[in-house]
Amino acid sequence: xxxxxxxxxxxxxxxxxxxxxxxxxxxxxxxxxxxxxxxxxxxxxxxxxxxxxxxxxxxxxxxxxxxxxxxxxxxxxxxxxxxxxxxxxxxxxxxxxxxxxxxxxx
Numbered sequence: 001x002x003x004x005x006x007x008x009x010x011x012x013x014x015x016x017x018x019x020x021x022x023x024x025x026x027x028x029x030x031x032x033x034x035x036x037x038x039x040x041x042x043x044x045x046x047x048x049x050x051x052x053x054x055x056x057x058x059x060x061x062x063x064x065x066x067x068x069x070x071x072x073x074x075x076x077x078x079x080x081x082x083x084x085x086x087x088x089x090x091x092x093x094x095x096x097x098x099x100x101x102x103x104x105x106x
Contacts, residue, residue, distance in 0.1 A: 021072035
């Protein structure tokens with residue numbers, strides 16, 4: 001499962017007491033891989049100020065800059081699963097849905 005976390009080095013004004021987007025990704029990676037050791041995860045961090053050349057990275061970086069989403073923004077398999085201060089419970093629910101759908105396809 002591919003997960004991408006979008007953020008910026010500079011914290012947003014309402015995020016002063018929260019970890020940075022990069023720290024959030026590291027925290028999510030540790031928690032998720034510990035809970036789901038049977039799933040192979042790939043985590044990517046994308047700085048919205050330097051999103052690179054991939055279309056989806058540019059799209060989400062621009063959407064965050066246009067205030068369509070808050071960062072850190074967590075995207076898994078092309079679906080937005082969390083934004084702002086991500087909640088593990090909600091992310092786990094989305095992983096369970098993905099896992100269930102995947103098992104049905106097999």
